[in-house]
Amino acid sequence: MRRQLFKIADSVRLPSKSNMLAYQFTTWEEDFELCEVPTPEPGPGETLIRVAGAGVCHSDLYLCDWPRSMLPSYDLPFTVGHEITGWVEETGPGGSDLEAGTAVAVYGAWGCGACGQCAIQSENYCENAAEVVASGPGRPGLGRDGGIAEFFLAPMSHHLVPLPPDLDPVEAAPLTDAGLTTYHTIRQSLDHLDEGATAVVIGVGGLGSLAIQILRALSGAQVIAVDIAPARLEVARRHGAHQTVLSGEDAPGVIREMTAGRGADLILDIVGTDDTLSLAVSAAAIRGHITVVGIGPGSFPMGYLQVPRGLSASTVFWGTISDLAEVVALAGTGAVKSDTETFSMQDASLAYQKLREGSLEGRAVIVPHGPR
Ligand code: NAD
Ligand code: ZN
Numbered sequence: 001m002r003r004q005l006f007k008i009a010d011s012v013r014l015p016s017k018s019n020m021l022a023y024q025f026t027t028w029e030e031d032f033e034l035c036e037v038p039t040p041e042p043g044p045g046e047t048l049i050r051v052a053g054a055g056v057c058h059s060d061l062y063l064c065d066w067p068r069s070m071l072p073s074y075d076l077p078f079t080v081g082h083e084i085t086g087w088v089e090e091t092g093p094g095g096s097d098l099e100a101g102t103a104v105a106v107y108g109a110w111g112c113g114a115c116g117q118c119a120i121q122s123e124n125y126c127e128n129a130a131e132v133v134a135s136g137p138g139r140p141g142l143g144r145d146g147g148i149a150e151f152f153l154a155p156m157s158h159h160l161v162p163l164p165p166d167l168d169p170v171e172a173a174p175l176t177d178a179g180l181t182t183y184h185t186i187r188q189s190l191d192h193l194d195e196g197a198t199a200v201v202i203g204v205g206g207l208g209s210l211a212i213q214i215l216r217a218l219s220g221a222q223v224i225a226v227d228i229a230p231a232r233l234e235v236a237r238r239h240g241a242h243q244t245v246l247s248g249e250d251a252p253g254v255i256r257e258m259t260a261g262r263g264a265d266l267i268l269d270i271v272g273t274d275d276t277l278s279l280a281v282s283a284a285a286i287r288g289h290i291t292v293v294g295i296g297p298g299s300f301p302m303g304y305l306q307v308p309r310g311l312s313a314s315t316v317f318w319g320t321i322s323d324l325a326e327v328v329a330l331a332g333t334g335a336v337k338s339d340t341e342t343f344s345m346q347d348a349s350l351a352y353q354k355l356r357e358g359s360l361e362g363r364a365v366i367v368p369h370g371p372r
């Protein structure tokens, strides 16, 4: 049953304990809206999370920017935001056994729980993903209510990963997707990153700035960062990139010079347009690997005569729960840190506007309960 929904003007708040603010996708091909909706109550197996931070991901922009025909047939409205951290507020019967107040990261790549991929804890590659989205539990912020709200209802307790004590829950929010996706990608490509290898990161935004740090933490590879924005290349250097290259036609040649003509062993294309994929192929080494992380949505010709010998390529979707536990633990050691720029619920639309125009200084995180 669809809930009653009140659209409200910025900064206007209806005083009621049973309602909360939520930033929602209400109308296809239009911007999200700040709404007042009933605060959820945890039923059997469910856990209510008081949201600490909800990250703003470039993928959210596709929800409102892309034509409806390119997206799953979601049931609108729903609350957006799939990078969620918070504190356990209240538990329904049979819900999480974590104590109230425990800081948690929410794993969002929910699967059916029954297929071969889910059986090996790879819910992110669930074989029934289309059904999960269409008629199953869905995914937070991607078809069912997500985290840009005062409270978030977690349907399954095994999706809650406790945060290390020294990790600020607001700063940890981007780890649940930007960190998790890049950690998963790099972790499964470590055999391409022997000593002396080169990794290229194309796109130094929310995901790319974490990818550089994770590459430095997990490998001894030379890291080359590529972006169209010079300011982002400075960010890349601050996060440990050894070299930076302005994106464009010359970039593959510059990368070859930096690698004594060999090219790069691993390329993470975190943009995924025709231009960046062409750059990735031109800069790849013999037996190199390209992982397409960005949802561009571009493509490149793959044929025997068109790519370096032995080239492999893959796409990636989010990560596993154990990857999330590992990247959160890595951040707990201080080896990886998200740059964050925080916004109130009333400024959520400003956060998306800044993401769209490329003027964010760090990953935008919506903080629904005010400054810490
Ligand atoms: P972002 O907007 O924070 O960063 C994008 C960066 O790419 C910016 O720094 C921008 O300047 C740079 N860029 C744009 N065009 C470029 C070009 N031609 N060459 C080089 N750099 C360029 O975005 P984000 O939130 O980090 O997301 C990045 C991509 O990853 C998006 O496509 C997003 O949808 C996708 N994504 C995929 C997954 C997955 O599971 N595969 C998960 C999360 C995000
Ligand atoms: Zn995302």
Ligand code: ZN
Pocket (backbone or CB within 6 Å): 111, 112, 113, 114, 115, 116, 117, 118, 123, 125, 126, 127, 128, 129
């Ligand atoms: Zn499954």
